[in-house]
Structure formats: C-alpha cells, structure tokens
Amino acid sequence: MRLPIRAVTPETESAEIVGWVHEVRDLGGLAFFLIRDRTGIIQVTVPKKKVSAEVLETVRNVSRESVVRVRGQVKAIEKAPGGRELVPEYLEIVSVAESPLPLDVAEKVPAETDTRLDSRFLDARKPRVRAIFFIRSAVTCAATAFLASRGCVNITTPKVVAAATEGGTELFPIAYFEKEAFLNQSPQLYKQMMMAAGFEAVFELGPIFRAEEHNTVRHLNEATSLDVEVSFADHNDVMQLLEDLIVHVYEYVRENCAGELAELGVDLKVPAKPFPRIPYTEAIEIANKTIEEKLTFGADLSPSAERAIGDSIGQHYFIVDWPTDIRPYYAMPYPEKPEFCKAFDMMHPRMELSSGAQRIHDYDLLVERIRAKGLSPESFEFYLRTFRYGMPPHAGWGVGIERLVMTMLDLPNIREAVLFPRDRHRLTP
C-alpha cells in the first residue's frame, strides 16, 4: 500500500511510494534519486552491488520527471531530506518522461514567465508553485464555508448574458445560436436581483470576463470573483463581513497550510480588525504627500497613489465615502451629501482587493443615475423591473481571488495565482 511521502518518517520500517523523479545522481557504486509527490521529497539510495539486477536495470533507464513506484526499507539518515532514505527492493517505472524536459522542475535553471506558463503542467510540479495553488484551494474552500456559516446562500448566475453590467465596453461577444450574447463581466446585476427575490444574503464564487486591452501584472481577462450581497444591510455591515472574511481566511491558511507557507518563505501575518476606514478625500491627501502626479478631487486612484496610501497605512484598509461621479450607477449616494456615496474599496497595501457599496434600491433614483452615466435604462429593463416590486435595501462587494492570493503570498505577478491565465496575448494552454 502506497504511502504519501510526507508520511514516511525515520521510524517507518518499510514503505511503498509513488512519485516523480526530481533528481538523479550517479556516484558510481551508489545512485541517488530524489522522488517527489505532492506531499514532499524522499531520497532513494541504491547501493548498486546490493540491489537486484532488475532494480539496477531500471535505475539505468529512468529519466528525470518519470513516475516511479519504489518499495523498500526505510533508514534514518541525517543528511537526507526529512531525515530518512529508502533503499529499494522493488523499483518500477510507471510512466516515462522524455528528455530533455521543456522546463527544469528542480529549478536549477530559471525560466521566463511565458516559458513557465507554456509548460504549466511541469511548472506546477515545482513545490513552490504547487504551494501557491494548494493555498488558493484553502482560500476558496475556507471562504465558501465561512460565508455559508454566516447564512449566505451559494448561488450560480449565468456567465452568458444579453447585456453588460456597466455599459457596452470591455465585453467579449459570443455567438449564442442566432443571437449575440456576452461573457458576463460581473454577477453584480444578478446578485442584486436575488435580493429582489428575497434570498437576503447570497454569495457566488465564479469566473468573470473583462476584455481589457491592457496587459499588466495585476489584470487578467478571465478572473475569479467572490461576490456577496446582503439585504437589510448597509455599506458598514458588509465592510465588517468582508474584514471578518479576510481575517478568517488568513487565519485558516496560517493554521492549515504551514508547509506551503514555509515552502514559499511566507511568514503570514493575520491582519488586525477593524481595518482602518479612510475617507476618499483624506486618501488623496495622503497620496499627494508623496506622489508626483497630484490627484484632484474626483480622480481615480492611480497605482502609485494606491501604493503611497498603502505605505502610509501599512495594513489592509478601506477607502470610504467616494465621489458619486466616479462610482458605478448602482452606488447609493448619501442623502445629505449626494456628491458622495456609500461605496468603498478594500485595499491591501499593494493594491485594491475589493469594491463594494450600499446599492440604490429606489427605482426612480436608479433610473436617474443610469441616465446620468450616459447609459440607457431600456437596456437594463430585465434588472430595473426587479426594483419595482419590493426591492429591499441591500449592500455587497466582490473580491478578486487572484489578487487576494497574490497579496497574501506577496507574488510579483497575478499570473502566479492562476493555473492557466488568460490575457491579451495568452489563450493557451
């Protein structure tokens, strides 16, 4: 019976393991392999004179990254990884790897991002890369369980849609039988419609698609969004839910992914609650102290502004009380000062992670705001009509999973946080 490599300890008497040949060294009378599975690495030591002819023959033929099955005695040995080695009685090549490899899994030869992504199946064999995606899995599973425990209903909304969330830009068109359709940019309108449906609290974890032309280290054309919407809640309520979620996910990863964090050299600090709330006007003042191109009221925050504010705050924080004009039409203006709205961004010191707001639930005000944005209420009829039959007050947010993982693990490029990135130039593998 096969053991995961991590489960083989110096105390194990004998073991059968299956894994990939990570490294091979032949020192004449002795051959050494490192065998890797997803749990770890073990040294297999072959004293050539002491093993069977079959084992010796297999040792001669095996190539790096082939899959092998090894059965033998476990010996404690200080210098080997995990303080133990395996001396084979049985050695079988399960699946052969061609040579040369298109990518060096043992990471002795560094590779460019594009080369790595072209051979992602080999790149993801690297323990460092694997660690990122095991942590990403922990993040999505922990977030799902957390939101369910808070009474949010897990919903699925369509990705093929007839209309854009925020007007006609940045959409990928689809030929849907005889009709034109689009890939959805965001579940925004659908999750709001589920508030009209009386679901009261929902979440969705799914793909979003944005036909943005620019190619940066923090944008993807296909990304994963975690969206939440809650009825009878305002922006403050959902900011609290969001920071609770972030802290929970950090704690979960810290407790459950110690090996992966160590592999990545990340000493994960759980952010402190409550995250500071910085009004937009104050945020641009902070940014303007250090950035060269000064921001004026009503400007979006540039990446350098985000970095300047992040450096000053030094932890996760919210930017609140945004100018109504630079937020989407569905953000609720403050009744007493309608030039500001109940919108927020949740920021990591490096970049924006999430946008949210209390939403407008009044039909007439919503139509007015859609018109003010130069959009046509007629194109939103499927959405707008849900506001005419008892739409409750509601608020929500969306957080990008790739950015969450990227900032948590201090990855330099968002492509490190997605297995098969889609960008301006990349559509394969």
Next chain:
Amino acid sequence: MRLPIRAVTPETESAEIVGWVHEVRDLGGLAFFLIRDRTGIIQVTVPKKKVSAEVLETVRNVSRESVVRVRGQVKAIEKAPGGRELVPEYLEIVSVAESPLPLDVAEKVPAETDTRLDSRFLDARKPRVRAIFFIRSAVTCAATAFLASRGCVNITTPKVVAAATEGGTELFPIAYFEKEAFLNQSPQLYKQMMMAAGFEAVFELGPIFRAEEHNTVRHLNEATSLDVEVSFADHNDVMQLLEDLIVHVYEYVRENCAGELAELGVDLKVPAKPFPRIPYTEAIEIANKTIEEKLTFGADLSPSAERAIGDSIGQHYFIVDWPTDIRPYYAMPYPEKPEFCKAFDMMHPRMELSSGAQRIHDYDLLVERIRAKGLSPESFEFYLRTFRYGMPPHAGWGVGIERLVMTMLDLPNIREAVLFPRDRHRLTP
C-alpha cells in the same frame, strides 16, 4: 433589532421583523397580513380601533409584495402559521411593490414555466422555489467541504479556450481580441493536465457550456459541473469516491435542510452504498425486456432505456464496462478486451447524473484513440504533450449539479434547478 421570522415563537414577548407582504385580508374591523422573509411566514393582525393613526394609514396603503418593517407584541394564537401573531405598534413600508404583480407569489394563480422564468425574481420568492435553491446551496457547499476533506485540491481552469474537448461540435464561439476562442464544454482536458502537474487529486465546481440545439427538460446550454480527477486511481476507486460523495450530500441535506424538504414535500431517502455495478451488456438486456425500440450492442442508451433500467434497479447505480467505441477517446480500454473500456455512468433511476472513467495515460495509445475518433492530434497538442513527461495513471468523473438537485428533489424540469436558465431560446433575464 430585527428577528428572522422563524425565530419569533409564541414565547417571544415583542419583536421587530422585516419582510414581504405575502397576503393581505381586510375584514372590516380587523386587517390581517402574512409577512414573509426567507425563514418563514408570520401573521400580523391589525385591530383597527386599537392601533395608532399612523399604523392605520400605512395598513391602508400597503400593497402585496411590498417590503415592510413591523414592530409589536407577539401573541400565541393557535390558528395562525407557527402558532403566533404579531400586533403592530409600528409599521413602516420600506419598499413599495407596484400593482398588479407580473406573477402571483402566493401561488393562488398557477403560471407557465416561461412566465415564471421571465419574472424569476418574483418566482423565487415562493417558499417552494426558494427551498430548491437553498438546498442547491447546501449541495454545493457540502460537496466542496467533502472533497476538500478527501484531499482534493480546489482548482479553477479557464472557461475561454482555444480548442474543444471532444472535437469541434457544440461549441459557442467567442471573439477573443483578434483570435477566435470558445466557451469550454468541460474541464476534462485541464483537470487531466493537473494530474500531469502532480496535483494527484483535484476538483472544480464551475460552469460548462454546450451549444446543443435540442431543447429538453433535462438539458441546459449553460450548466454547473462538479469535476474530479485523481491520480494513481482506477475507475473503481473514483466510483467509490463518487458514491461516497452522493451519500454524503444526501445525508447533509437530510440533516440540514429539513424545513426546505418539508416545504417541497420531499421525504429524502439516502441511497444505499455500494451502488449496484451493472455491465453495459447487461444494462441493454434489462432495457430490451421492456422498451419498444430494442438496443443493439454499441448503441447509446436512449432516455426510455435509461428509465427502463432505472425502474428495474430502483436506486442509484453504475453502468460499467462500456464499448470503447461509444466513449470519448480518453477512456482506458481493458488491456485484455480492448473493445470494452474502464468507463462508467452513474445513474439515478430517472437519468444519467455522471460520466467517468479511468483515463488513458499512455501517449501513443491516446494518439491512436484520438485518430480512431476521426480527430486530429495536432489540435490537442497543448493537452497531448503533458502525456510525454511523466503522466501518472488517473481516473475521474464529472457530475451535473442541476441533475443532481433535480433528481434529489424530483423536479419535473431541469430549469427548476437553475436560477437563470440558458437554453436554445432563453438568454434573459
């Protein structure tokens, strides 16, 4: 502080609730409302002579399906739902519903499926409809937690792809900048590639897209698939994982969704393990005993054949040992009888829920099978190359979430199990 309606019991002294006006009855000196939130329904009784002028004014103006906030004394009363009623001291209309409603939420007037789906936001206010989607949420959350507990890594693979999983049919084309792309029919090739990446066990819960022309009560053009792939496993191993999952999910729903099941009148029977394994040749014999159009060896199972076999077996079961020719190219033939393969379908008595197989992991055999299907290995190069560098043996399956929910709750149409269905004719809302 607002209470969920279910939490208001005959013992509660006073309560504030927020919800939708489900029904209104005016009996002269007394007015009755039923107020509904997602947890239940409560009767609000207004003795007109005893309440304030403000409350009376609001009572006169309120329309069905408006959102109201009510604060008052709770009284035990036998005849009311939940054995209690609320006598209002404060009554506020939070959000007005227009009259007439496009759909009767109280279900006194039945509506056609299309009418219901056109106004899904109202349809989903019906306690019966809501119950379906709360159970669907329990299913997806429980499946996620179960697979994570079994060591499966939650992965996300691209929905925008350059090549089809099984050839060029039934694809929705996308304009991806200057390139042509497609919506992915299945994560099949990508989850197999993650076996080449050494992830060993993965799952994905996400949308799949099929441009099937036919419009039936059990097909969708956009569906949700739960996909699993496991290395160093054969078809028997993953069949066991699948039946464990199904039984776990049924048990979870039975334990956690008692109110929703009661609402739907479903007495949920947890299927017994192990599910019977019926070889394909035996399955067609069973079907041929009763169906009119007899099946010959090598035929796919018609819906009537599926029903005939299901009636005979009477519970969830597997059909195993399929003819190699009618399964996808990646299904592993039995070495000793290659006309049969290690593929299976997992069946509910009503219909197929899941397809799976041990996969071919040998490069040459896979190329041969792709050619035998009349497909070109060149179009699959991004996939095929992952078989040349140490692809482990592996097996897996995909299960349709909508069909799982549909059969669990005995729904007549798959559209009942998805909030915003996409079919041949429906692209909105």
